[in-house]
Amino acid sequence: MRSLNIILLSSAFNGLSQRAWLELRELGHSPSVVLFTDEEAVCEQIEQSGADLVICPFLKDRVPQLLWSNRDRPVVIIHPGIVGDRGASALDWAITRELTRWGVTALQAVEDMDAGPVWSTCEFNLPQGLRKSELYNGPVSDAAIRCIRDVVDKFIDGYEPVPVEHHPRVMGHLQPNMNQADRTFGWHDCSRFIKRCIDAADGQPGVLASLAGGQYYVYDAHLDSRSGTPGDILAVRDDAVLVATGDHSVWIGSMRRKPRPGEETFKRPARHVLAAQLNNVPILHGSIASSPDTETYQPIRYRESGTVGELTFEFYNGAMSTEQCQRLVTALRWAKTRDTQVLLIKGGRGSFSNGVHLNVIQAAEAPGLEAWANIQAIDDVCEEMLSARQLVVSGLTGSAGAGGVMLALAADIVFARADIVLNPHYKTMGLYGSEYWTYSLPRAVGPRMAEKLCEECLPVSATHAMQLGMVQEIGPRCPDAFGRWLLQRAGNALTDPAYAAVRERKSRLDTQLMQHCRNAELAAMELDMVHDRKQFAEKCRHFVFKRKACGTPVRLVAQWARQRSRTQPLAAAT
Structure with a gap:
């Protein structure tokens, strides 16, 4: 099989990008990473690299025209949606609507986002009750890797991608970006609906909710059978708070305070965020010796x-x-x-x-x-x-x-x-x-x-x-299956x-x-x-506040890409 020089263009070297990098190496190809910094720098690095193919496993930025218009070196987007699905909130809508089947589609980049011809698609049954990060890192990532393998094989064979309007399995459509109005819930709603809203916004952006007299983005929801006045905090266990709902209650494990103008906030354990507001709330200690309950918070x-x-x-x-x-x-x-x-x-x-x-x-x-x-x-x-x-x-x-x-x-x-x-x-x-x-x-x-x-x-x-x-x-x-195998x-x-x-x-x-x-x-x-000899404090701050990389780390740039691209700034230590 012909070995390819492949650029992975990504907004971050996240879990899927890492899996793609590892998979391509194990298949005998030579992947090199480009993190999307600014458009001019990204175009220069890719155009000068001499790459055979560009694959975007995780890209939140629009592909520049200079890159997608080069037909000799396709740019392929890995989109977490079925054929025809378009928009940045694909998984959010799939969880919210409780769909039973979903997929990943590999599309060639064109002027309109997610509208290019189809290289590959892979569908799967959508498990219920998963939060967005679990869906993304599980079934979506598995399907994405299968699509990436398929794209590479088809590229080697000279395949021509199929325009989406001619594809035999078009089921999706253009969907709006989900906003907070689409995600909103009230504590009088039922617990399962509230959990689904929170699950669909897991990671980013979270769901804005009123709690304890303030406005907070909430994450990490777990069902519980206890009940009380909707919106009241019933108990604290470890890092989570138990909030009464219209029927039962929901544990909230993490929160982020709504920032004031010009302020940045970040996720923390719910108990830490609410702190003194929990002084009179009962603390549940529990015991790991008790039988695990699937409908409670038991970390x-x-x-x-x-x-x-x-x-x-x-x-x-x-x-x-x-x-x-x-x-x-x-x-x-x-x-x-x-x-x-x-x-x-x-x-x-x-x-x-x-x-x-x-x-x-x-x-x-x-x-x-x-x-x-x-x-x-x-x-x-x-x-x-x-x-x-x-x-x-x-x-x-x-x-x-x-x-x-x-x-x-x-x-x-x-x-x-x-x-x-x-x-x-x-x-x-x-x-x-x-x-x-x-x-x-x-x-x-x-x-x-x-x-x-x-x-x-x-x-x-x-x-x-x-x-x-x-x-x-x-x-x-x-x-x-792994849990059963592991115990055995x-x-x-x-x-x-x-x-x-x-x-x-x-x-x-x-x-x-x-x-x-x-x-x-x-x-x-x-x-x-304690003494910060290697800038841990700064690196920690950048991680927590999700600062964008200033360049692609040298360790992620393949030798063939380094030789061809001399002017692109690289981040040696990050």
């Missing part, structure tokens, strides 16, 4: 199946604050006292973990000190895993980054869901890293590869991670001959080396977080 859950104790933690967007880590430590310590032989630590529906909670850090009175407390708390989580009597298994239910990857590696065995993406590095945030990475990562991949992964700062596919030794087995892509494999690992060496290694842990690694890492992290 840390535990169940037992034979010799396996399964501890699930589900933190919004994979961010782990100091308090969340402390709760997880408490849960781990309790789980370790149980009469089980295997301790399975797994994520929930979204990301497995992305390490410390940068939004909570940014909101703190002294961000550096909060970061310092946060990193010590997540280290404590890893210590509990490393010191467990039981055989510890990590279940990577979703993608992971930075400290989240290293947390998973603190287990004796790591199982991953197919097609997740790992980012085992800290450098782009100006951090040395902790979570016992200098112990766990070399143990998994060897010292040289550990250094390479941390210095290159590139994503790693589940398949490559298994080849390197970071992951021992890969399970089904379907979340429900965790139980079997206790007697599986393939893991005899792992069980033997566990019996002779070098606790002195582990402590030395932690101490050395924290000494470096104190310089990074």
